[in-house]
Amino acid sequence: METHLSMTLDQVITLMPRRCWSSLSTFFLVESLSRLLSSNWKPPQAAIIPNFHLPMRSFEVKNRTSTEDIKSLRLITALKTPYLPDGRFDLEAYDDLVNKQIENGVEGIIVGGTTGEGHLMSWDEHIMLIGHTVNCFGSKIKVVGNTGSNSTREAIHASEQGFAVGMHAALHINPYYGKTSLDGMISHFESVLSMGPTIIYNVPSRTGQDIPPHVIQTLAQSASLAGVKECVGNDRIKQYTADGIVVWSGNDDQCHDARWGYGATGVISVTGNLVPGLMRDIMFAGKNPTLNSKLLPLIDWLFQEPNPIGLNTALAQLGVVRPVFRLPYVPLPVEKRIEFVNLVKQIGREHFVGDKDVQVLDDDDFILVGRY
Numbered sequence: 001m002e003t004h005l006s007m008t009l010d011q012v013i014t015l016m017p018r019r020c021w022s023s024l025s026t027f028f029l030v031e032s033l034s035r036l037l038s039s040n041w042k043p044p045q046a047a048i049i050p051n052f053h054l055p056m057r058s059f060e061v062k063n064r065t066s067t068e069d070i071k072s073l074r075l076i077t078a079l080k081t082p083y084l085p086d087g088r089f090d091l092e093a094y095d096d097l098v099n100k101q102i103e104n105g106v107e108g109i110i111v112g113g114t115t116g117e118g119h120l121m122s123w124d125e126h127i128m129l130i131g132h133t134v135n136c137f138g139s140k141i142k143v144v145g146n147t148g149s150n151s152t153r154e155a156i157h158a159s160e161q162g163f164a165v166g167m168h169a170a171l172h173i174n175p176y177y178g179k180t181s182l183d184g185m186i187s188h189f190e191s192v193l194s195m196g197p198t199i200i201y202n203v204p205s206r207t208g209q210d211i212p213p214h215v216i217q218t219l220a221q222s223a224s225l226a227g228v229k230e231c232v233g234n235d236r237i238k239q240y241t242a243d244g245i246v247v248w249s250g251n252d253d254q255c256h257d258a259r260w261g262y263g264a265t266g267v268i269s270v271t272g273n274l275v276p277g278l279m280r281d282i283m284f285a286g287k288n289p290t291l292n293s294k295l296l297p298l299i300d301w302l303f304q305e306p307n308p309i310g311l312n313t314a315l316a317q318l319g320v321v322r323p324v325f326r327l328p329y330v331p332l333p334v335e336k337r338i339e340f341v342n343l344v345k346q347i348g349r350e351h352f353v354g355d356k357d358v359q360v361l362d363d364d365d366f367i368l369v370g371r372y
Helices: 009-015 024-037 067-071 091-103 123-137 152-164 182-193 213-219 234-242 255-261 276-284 289-302 309-317 334-347
Strands: 075-078 108-111 142-146 169-173 198-202 225-230 247-249 266-269 324-326 367-369
Touching (some): 067 225, 108 123, 182 213, 247 255, 255 276, 276 289
Parallel strands (some): 108 142, 225 247
């Protein structure tokens, strides 16, 4: 090997067949060998950039939104995800819904939450929708991505991706169905808290397990805990606010009293999809039991079946989304659809999103999609 490397270029050419000397490939070979055999040639060196940083990791700051920014939000809407007839996202209708929230002074939105049917999405769909929302509206409204899961591994991965595409905060639920111990619950939340501002969501009616106050008090030691979305009731909310923990009501029918009587910072609302301006009045304009009473029949109607069945039906009848349901959700029966039209007339069509006349849809108008 040493003998071959010490050969001169002339010797190499002499050993090659004469008919190859004029070929293009020989030219490149000779050039390469010339470089290799030259005593002055050195292999190329990678450029060294001083103070170069690798891409951000999960423990680093992902965006410019601080936990304090999230703590100050008073009205957050858990946004509906509209669909095309084949079950894919209807991004045009989605963008209109977000713009209506912004125009009416809503401060934040939950993307892919229970209301947005994140549990019916693939993670690719889920992260894409968070990224789309941030890209189009992130400078005008806070984007909270629902990246919670009953699997800690999935919650970590989804949160990394969500913060990577720019969401301002994460929403995390406690592990459901495959319930864990309280110590396991704390470990689950601690695994994701370090990634960025986080809202913990307590809704025992869906998870089958309450998050007791001592768990939240333990997690409150983390600077990343923005607060709690609490659905147990206003007495629990008062307990948290007395401890200096930020809390949002997760129950639209209790949010007025939670805000003005129990110390809640605000509400994470379903009803805000329909009447964002009125929900802003309830959260911002001081005690208003008259307005609250006016909205309670609508709120009761929305939650007579598990959310988001009522909301999906209502938005379709307002003409702001296509009447498409991803199964297992199906629309409310026609008598309930008639009740909604009457509620809109009582409250005033001008307070609701969209500009079409509200109508009673027929059963045949709805599209139910099982494969998408």
